[in-house]
Amino acid sequence: MSDQSARIPRRPLGRQALRVCTGGGGARHEQSQHMERSWSMVGSLLLPLLIPIVAFGLSFGTLAAEAGFSPAAATIMSATTFAGGAQFAAIAVLLQGGNVLIAAAAACLLNMRFVPMGLAISPYLTGGPLSRLLHAQLIIDETWALSHRNDGTYSIDVLRRLGISLWFCWVSATLVGALFEASIDIVALGLDAALPAVFLALLVPRLRTKVHVAAAGGAATITLLLVPVVPPGIPILVGGVIAAVATQQRQRHAT
Amino acid sequence: MDDPIAVLAVTGIGTVVIKAAGPLLLGGSEMHPKARALIDMMAPCLLAALIAVLVFTREVEVVVDERSAGIAAGIVAMILRANILIVAGLAAITTALLRAWFS
Numbered sequence: 001m002s003d004q005s006a007r008i009p010r011r012p013l014g015r016q017a018l019r020v021c022t023g024g025g026g027a028r029h030e031q032s033q034h035m036e037r038s039w040s041m042v043g044s045l046l047l048p049l050l051i052p053i054v055a056f057g058l059s060f061g062t063l064a065a066e067a068g069f070s071p072a073a074a075t076i077m078s079a080t081t082f083a084g085g086a087q088f089a090a091i092a093v094l095l096q097g098g099n100v101l102i103a104a105a106a107a108c109l110l111n112m113r114f115v116p117m118g119l120a121i122s123p124y125l126t127g128g129p130l131s132r133l134l135h136a137q138l139i140i141d142e143t144w145a146l147s148h149r150n151d152g153t154y155s156i157d158v159l160r161r162l163g164i165s166l167w168f169c170w171v172s173a174t175l176v177g178a179l180f181e182a183s184i185d186i187v188a189l190g191l192d193a194a195l196p197a198v199f200l201a202l203l204v205p206r207l208r209t210k211v212h213v214a215a216a217g218g219a220a221t222i223t224l225l226l227v228p229v230v231p232p233g234i235p236i237l238v239g240g241v242i243a244a245v246a247t248q249q250r251q252r253h254a255t
Numbered sequence: 256m257d258d259p260i261a262v263l264a265v266t267g268i269g270t271v272v273i274k275a276a277g278p279l280l281l282g283g284s285e286m287h288p289k290a291r292a293l294i295d296m297m298a299p300c301l302l303a304a305l306i307a308v309l310v311f312t313r314e315v316e317v318v319v320d321e322r323s324a325g326i327a328a329g330i331v332a333m334i335l336r337a338n339i340l341i342v343a344g345l346a347a348i349t350t351a352l353l354r355a356w357f358s
Binding site for chain 1: 311342343344352
C-alpha cells in the first residue's frame with residue numbers, strides 16, 4: 001500500500017484535509033491522486049473528533065463502573081461494540097434496573113442505522129468475507145461520514161485509518177474512565193454540540209442540488225417527528241430511509 | 256456479577272452482525288443502478304437525521320436548547336469558510352458559554 005500524498009500541503013491543513021476527504025473542488029484525476037491519505041491528513045481530521053470521543057469514552061467507563069462493570073468488562077464492551085450511543089443506552093437500562101435483554105435490545109436498536117450505512121459503503125469493501133467483516137466493525141457515525149466523499153464514493157483507507165485511531169482512543173478512554181472514574185464534563189464544555197457541527201460541515205458540501213436539500217430536510221423532519229413516539233435509534237433509521245426512498249420515487253416520476 | 260458479561264456479549268454479537276450485514280451480503284459486488292442511486296441518496300439523509308437527533312433531541316423529547324445556538328455559531332463559521340476544527344470549536348464554546356450563563 002503505497003503512500004502517494006507526500007506533498008507538503010500549502011493550504012491550512014484542516015481545510016485541505018477536509019477538501020481531500022470530501023473530494024470537493026477538483027477534477028476526477030486530481031481526486032485519484034488524493035486516494036491514499038497520509039497519516040497527517042487523517043490526523044487533522046482526527047482532532048475535532050478526538051476530544052469528543054475521549055470525553056465520551058471516559059464518561060462511558062465511569063458510568064459502566066457505576067453499573068457494576070469491571071474495568072476489563074467495560075473495556076471489552078467498548079472494544080467489541082464500538083458504538084457510543086448504544087453502549088450508553090445499554091448501561092442506562094441496567095442502571096434503571098432493566099434486564100440484560102432489554103439493555104441489549106436498546107443498544108441494537110440504536111445501532112440499526114449502521115445497516116444502511118453498511119449497505120452504502122459495501123460496494124467499496126472489496127476483499128474476502130473476513131476483511132469485510134472486520135472493516136465493517138470500524139463503521140461508526142464519524143468514520144462513515146468522514147470516509148464518504150462528495151462524489152458519493154467512499155475511501156476505505158480513511159475508514160480504516162480513522163476507524164482504528166478512533167477505536168483505539170475509544171477503548172483507551174473507556175479503560176481510564178473505568179479505572180479512575182474520571183471524566184470530562186461534556187455538557188459544561190459543550191462537546192455535545194461539537195460532534196453535530198462536524199457532521200454538518202460534512203453534510204453541506206453534499207447538498208449539491210435542491211433535491212438533496214429537500215431530501216436532507218425531509219429526513220430531519222421525519223426523524224424529529226418520530227423521536228417522541230418510537231424507541232431511540234428507530235427515528236434515524238426510518239427518517240433516513242423514508243426520505244431517501246421518497247426522493248427516489250419523486251425522481252423516477254419526474255423523468 | 257453476571258449482568259455486565261451478558262450485556263457485553265449479547266450487545267457485542269448483535270452489533271457485529273448489524274454492522275457486517277450490509278458488507279457481507281453485498282460487499283464488492285455491483286448493485287442494480289436504481290438500488291445504488293437509492294443507497295447513495297441515503298447518505299445525506301442519514302447524516303441529516305443524525306444531526307437533527309444530536310442537536311434537537313434530549314432522550315425522547317424534541318428540544319431547542321444551547322446546542323442549537325452552538326450549531327448556529329458553527330454555521331456562521333462555515334459561511335466564513337473556517338476550517339472544521341474552528342467550526343467544531345466555536346460550536347462547543349458557544350454552547351458552553353450559553354450553558355454557563357443560563358444556569
